[in-house]
Amino acid sequence: MHVPQKKEPPTPGRSSLSPEIKRHLDLALVFLEEGRNLIEENPVQASEKLYKAAEESVKLLTLHFNISDVLSQVKQRDRWTVTDLEKAVEAISRKLGDWFGEAWDRAWVLHVWGFHEAKFDSEAVRMRLRDIERMVEEAEKIVSGEG
Numbered sequence: 001m002h003v004p005q006k007k008e009p010p011t012p013g014r015s016s017l018s019p020e021i022k023r024h025l026d027l028a029l030v031f032l033e034e035g036r037n038l039i040e041e042n043p044v045q046a047s048e049k050l051y052k053a054a055e056e057s058v059k060l061l062t063l064h065f066n067i068s069d070v071l072s073q074v075k076q077r078d079r080w081t082v083t084d085l086e087k088a089v090e091a092i093s094r095k096l097g098d099w100f101g102e103a104w105d106r107a108w109v110l111h112v113w114g115f116h117e118a119k120f121d122s123e124a125v126r127m128r129l130r131d132i133e134r135m136v137e138e139a140e141k142i143v144s145g146e147g
Helices: 019-038 043-064 068-077 082-096 098-116 122-143
Strands: none
Touching: 019 043, 019 122, 043 068, 043 082, 043 098, 043 122, 068 082, 082 098, 098 122
């Protein structure tokens, strides 16, 4: 899958990120922007893009916080599973607060009901947008040393 690269102004701490964390952050930012732009014209695709932004945020924070039990499973399998993501969200929520798990739950609803079941209209997607934005924005601040 080709992911268009968005030109971002350099931010403090961004250049010192590991390549893997930077890749997940870049993907989160691209998916967030694409999701925002699709809400009105294609809420199904917007739902999946916003879910993917949240998923990438979970992955980059898992790496940043070095959640080793999850990372060892991912490395062993060479892929992420839903269980890995859920375990990571639980660990991240213990560090950041309940808001993170609640936002993840809203992202999951977008993935299942907005994308797979195609049941959400633009308003249903829009009402979940702020939670996804917060996940991505807070993850960016944390890994960039601003949070």
